[in-house]
Amino acid sequence: MLEQQLINALSLGSVYALFALGFTLVFGVLGVINLSHGAIFMLGSYAALLLVEQMALPLWVALLLAMVATGLLGLIIDVLVLKPLRKRNAPHLIPMIATIGVAIMITNISQGLFGAENKRFPQGTIPEESVSLGNLHITAVQVAIIVIAFVLMVVLLGVMRKTQLGRALRAIAESPKAAYLLGINVEGLFLLTSFAAAALGGAAGVLVGVSFNAISPFMGQPMLHKGIAVIILGGMGDIRGAMIGGLFLGFAEVLTVAYISSDFRDAVAFGLLFLILLVKPSGMFGKVLERKA
Numbered sequence: 001m002l003e004q005q006l007i008n009a010l011s012l013g014s015v016y017a018l019f020a021l022g023f024t025l026v027f028g029v030l031g032v033i034n035l036s037h038g039a040i041f042m043l044g045s046y047a048a049l050l051l052v053e054q055m056a057l058p059l060w061v062a063l064l065l066a067m068v069a070t071g072l073l074g075l076i077i078d079v080l081v082l083k084p085l086r087k088r089n090a091p092h093l094i095p096m097i098a099t100i101g102v103a104i105m106i107t108n109i110s111q112g113l114f115g116a117e118n119k120r121f122p123q124g125t126i127p128e129e130s131v132s133l134g135n136l137h138i139t140a141v142q143v144a145i146i147v148i149a150f151v152l153m154v155v156l157l158g159v160m161r162k163t164q165l166g167r168a169l170r171a172i173a174e175s176p177k178a179a180y181l182l183g184i185n186v187e188g189l190f191l192l193t194s195f196a197a198a199a200l201g202g203a204a205g206v207l208v209g210v211s212f213n214a215i216s217p218f219m220g221q222p223m224l225h226k227g228i229a230v231i232i233l234g235g236m237g238d239i240r241g242a243m244i245g246g247l248f249l250g251f252a253e254v255l256t257v258a259y260i261s262s263d264f265r266d267a268v269a270f271g272l273l274f275l276i277l278l279v280k281p282s283g284m285f286g287k288v289l290e291r292k293a
Helices: 002-030 037-055 059-087 093-114 140-162 164-174 176-181 186-212 220-234 239-259 262-279
Strands: 130-133 136-139
Touching: 002 037, 002 136, 002 140, 002 164, 002 186, 002 220, 002 239, 037 059, 037 093, 037 186, 037 220, 059 093, 059 186, 093 220, 136 140, 140 164, 140 186, 140 239, 164 176, 164 186, 176 186, 186 220, 220 239, 220 262, 239 262
Parallel strands: none
Antiparallel strands: 130 136
16 A cells, blocks of 8 residues: 555655764764764664663653763764864865774674674563554554654754854854854864764664664664765755655655565665766755865
């Protein structure tokens, strides 16, 4: 049934978009492709699982605390890894390689702590309520995922476009040195960006963990590949593009599974992405302007 597949696609695409938002935010403001974002996404799931298992917290509280935890991890990565490289004016490739090392380290530590097998939320943690409208079946989890993802996306878009903070971040994205000369606290906003991006990645991790009820140390890598594809499709550093690109990828995957075969899910989705980029190589919302001195 097409309507059912569209609901499934909207739920999956919302998570992809939320993950890509954090990814593209770091690139747009810091000019860094943070390849540890997939590991942060994975830790968001584990943080929520531990909070539910060990402290018996409600799932929504665990989600909020997991966002704080992953946001703090993003701060730590910025302070220990990215900030020293910024001070040395390291080429853009160096931070990217450094974050690969961070991702590998986080994944290996997680595997040692939690094991390689899938973990699941305790029974009764995930709401099982659903609504049926004819042949259309919508679960409470799907509704929650769509609402939470869209609220976070709209809030971020509103902050970036309607507030003084957003204008300052856009100024930094254009030219950090010019922003500094205008009296903007560039380093402070770099840290804020790292926190916000990691928190969004953590939220996406919790939502995926809840949706599939399967958490493993290796779940971040496939999501990282899709996040890279989404931000390239939407336009590097563009928030609108991350949102629409994530939804596009979710719809392409779900409809391929429903009407072709699950074996060709990634082939069709990424094939369509490739065709779009052949027509518009800069992505749906144009190319990122070259950063000025």
